[in-house]
Each structure stands twice: as structure tokens, then as C-alpha cells.
Amino acid sequence: VELEFLQWLRNRLPLDMRAPLGLSDDAAILQLSGGGRVVATVDMLTEGVDFLLAQDRPQRIGRKALAVNLSDLAAMAARPFAALVALTLPRKGGMELAKQLFEGIIPLAEEFGVALAGGDTNTWDGPLVISVTLLGDVTEHGPLLRSGAKAGDAIVVTGKLGGSRLGHQFDFRPRVREALWLAENSELHAGLDLSDGLALDLWRMCQASNLGAIVEIARVPVSEDAAKWAANVVDGSTPVEHALSDGEDFELLLAMPPRDAERLVNEQPLACGLTIVGEFVSASGAEDGRIWRREADGSRAPLVPRGYEH
């Protein structure tokens, strides 16, 4: 639904309401009349789609509802400062559930300096719905967009990818500090957070930047959970296929000049690790597909932008 609907919405909106729609970035950038800019994002999570109360502890659900938004601001190298939490609770046990959700939200908010600035709490005869809006501001290095990648840039990712269903999808650490550090200590051209898998999210960055990309398959950092997941499921996917398209990694995907990327990969200043997984190329060079996979033997094939579609 989302893509088709957003296209409709974009065409339907008057021009002056369209500019800051943030359709192509992880959060919207808003200009204040008194100067200064605010970055804002919202995510709504629902029982049965994003979590199962019968299986996932409410604390982890609450934590995740804030964490996915923190990850969106990290993607733009923005500094989060306040969150609003809207809940619709099942009537039975709703109050206890609300407390448990906040037992997951509060420590994460505190860790990232986010004030809980308000919200709305409702009950109904239906399943849990939780929606978090996160506000941030931008540093002097400005917000990082998806559209800024340049041909020749290195494709850099933080952490390791794949197998998030084994727990990482709830327990991931949003890369807010990492993004701010990198924005201050290197030249970043573009960024997003890997929510739907490297293949699909890289394709999105290429679309926004009007570029192609080549991924060196042997360089993709594969998590241990991707290997475990590949060993346990029978669809024949290898660990690296999981790393390419499982989604919910919530790591950073960055475009930066190769010199900066190589320096950082040599120095490894971040505990989560930094890896160059390929390079951006001009779109005209990609004959029958925007993004390519290059195997260890040098052979090249289109990389299908397949991932976790929310």
C-alpha cells in the first residue's frame, strides 16, 4: 500500500505543502520561522504485524518503538531531543501493559537524552497500537540525506547484517552517536538506516542519488545470527543472502569519499565496526539494473532489490 499511496499523496498535495514531505528520507526536515531546523519522524507499531504480545515482552516492544525512530534520526545524523508516545491499549490489563512498555522506553530515552514530552493514552476493545514521534535538531554538519551519494563514493555500513529475527530486531542499538561522530570526523555524502535489508535500501539510495552501485559480495559483513538463521531455515538462502535482505538491521548505510572510507576502515574508531562493501557508480554504467553484485571470482550479476517490505 505505502508506495502507491505516497505517490498519490505527493500528487494530491498543493506545491507549498509538498516540499518537506520527507518521502525520500528517513525523517522530515522543518524550517522554523524563528530560524533553526527540526527533524521529525513517526513510526506506528501494531500487534500481530510488528510484534506479538504472546511472544515478545512489552518492555522490548516499547524499547523498539522508540529505537526505530532513533535509528531514523541517526540515518540523518540528527540529534534527537524529545519524543511523544501515543498508545491505544487493550481495555483488559491496559494500564499494566502501558507501564511495561514505558519500562522499555524510559531507559533508552534516558541513554539518548530524549525527553518524554507528551503523548496520548487511549483504551479500546482491540489490540495494542503504539506510535512514537521523535524530534531532533541538526548539527552544523547538517542533515544527511539519501540523495547526496556521488559516483566513486564508497558504500560503507556499520555493524554486521542479517538474521535480525533472532533478537537483533528488538535489541539493536540505534547508531545515533556513531552517525554524529562520523558526520564530525569524516565527509559523509548520504545516509540511511538499514531497515529493509542492504539490497533494497541501497537500491533506494541509488534511486534518490540517481546512481548505480556495485556490491562486493565477499565484503558484506555477515552476522553470526545470519549464519544461524541460514542453518535453521530450509529455503536454501546462504548467510550472505540473509545479510543482503533480512532487514531490521538498523545499521547505517553511508556514502563517502573512498579516501575517508579507507582511513576509517583502517582506524576502526567505532566499536560496532565499519566496512566498505562496494562503490557507487554512474547510473548509465548499469546497463540492466541499478545495482550489481560482484562475486569473489569477479563475475557480476544484477543485485535484486529484495528485502523486508514493511
Add this chain to the structure above:
Amino acid sequence: VELEFLQWLRNRLPLDMRAPLGLSDDAAILQLSGGGRVVATVDMLTEGVDFLLAQDRPQRIGRKALAVNLSDLAAMAARPFAALVALTLPRKGGMELAKQLFEGIIPLAEEFGVALAGGDTNTWDGPLVISVTLLGDVTEHGPLLRSGAKAGDAIVVTGKLGGSRLGHQFDFRPRVREALWLAENSELHAGLDLSDGLALDLWRMCQASNLGAIVEIARVPVSEDAAKWAANVVDGSTPVEHALSDGEDFELLLAMPPRDAERLVNEQPLACGLTIVGEFVSASGAEDGRIWRREADGSRAPLVPRGYEH
């Protein structure tokens, strides 16, 4: 649930995350690191609780989801500038429903200069949930709080009250421009928007301001719909009782010096009308209840803070 839960939350939050919680105002006021302030509020509306798709047109539901937030910012004399819309749609017909909701949202957003700055669109096998976050900034006259009323202030309301279930609960005009005009052209001490009825909301303003209040019952502006509603329901409530506690009026409740109030009521500069309905008194003067009703014959009785509890 809400009040007890918010009390728990207030105690649970670390001190530095507690200040801007906005528990006692209609929206949170956030200080930006680069200077300037942002006002933010969120409301989540759900099928079966706030509306019935079988009965209420989706355009009206979408409009209302934004309008209640506009009313919250009006209560603080803040200037709205951007909204984020999060939806969870029933799987069947979700896309068509989303478009209809936005056909109600877009004209209202345009009218009030609100950019649609992003959102989140999901589907599930459940009923419609719509959550709107609205951001605003404050003028040089600052945000209006609930807590600023002073003993001797006039109690002033815009428009007419009661009977909102006959249509006003969807079609009301948020008093954004009225609030900004009044903030610029008179001395306002406190404000809120009447969402739960004059009796309950006045009691809340008295609580926040540590005051009592006396309402002159004969002066309460009763809407035609309150009279119609009283004629149609058999609970014995008079039109003025409906005006006191039906809720969802979304008019402004203001505290201002009596001289300003009298001047405004004589001049009637606003199309919606302004009425003085009583005065704030010191809390110690209210022996067995914070708020009082005074009838046309001068007799006085406690005014029960009963209203529409969301």
C-alpha cells in the same frame, strides 16, 4: 486509565526527563539547543471509540484527527506549522480509505498553513487507527499555559457550547487564528481548549492555577444543538447542563483581566463571539469545592466537574 497512568509515569521518570512532560497543558513546549521553542502535541483516534466508519465519513474523520491537534495548539496560542500522520489501515480497502482520510486532512492543513511533513502507513487485519502529531512555534507573546489564571480574572469562552454530537464534534473550526489574535490584542493569563466540557475543563484550569471559580449559569452561551439534544434525550438535562458537560466543543477557555474581557465583549471582534461566563476566585474562598455555579437568582452551589472523559 489515563490519569492514574500519567501519575505513575511522572513519578517513574528521571527528573531531567520530567520537566517538559506537558501533563498539565495541551501540548509540550520544547527548548531547542540552537534557541527557539517548538510546541508539540499528538492525538490518536480509533475506530469504535472516537468514530464509527459505518456512520462517519472518512473525510470527516481525517479532518477531525488534525483539527483536535490544531485546537490543542490554539489553546496555547501557538502557531502550527507541520503535521505527521501515522495510519494503521484495515487490509481490505485500506488504500481507498487512506485517500479519503487525506481528502479531509489536506484542505484543513492548507487552510492553517500546516505542511504535511511525513508519516507512517501500515495495514493490518484490524480497525482503523489514525494518529496525528502537530508541531508549532510560539509568538513573542509566548505559549499560553493552563496555570496562569489569577484571582479576579474573567472566565471567557469563544463560541457556543454543548450538543457537539449533532455534528460540531467533527465540523468545528479550531480557534487557532482567534487565539493568536487575542494573544496579540489583549492580556491573556491562561488558556485551554474545551474538549471535555466547560465544567471539567474549568476545574482543570483551576487546579493548574490553584484557584477557584464561579460560573454565572445564565451567562453560559448555549448552542442551538445543545437545545436540540436536550429536547431529544430523556435524561432530564437542560440545554445549559449540556453546554456545561457535553464536551468536544473545541472552543477556547481563557483567563484574562476583567477590563480586557469587558472591552472585548463590547467590541466583539471575533466572528465566533466572546462571552464572559464568570470569574476566578482564590481557592481558599471555595469552601467545599473548587468551582461554583451561580444561578440567575443569586443562589450558589458547587459545580460538579463532570464531563466527557476521553
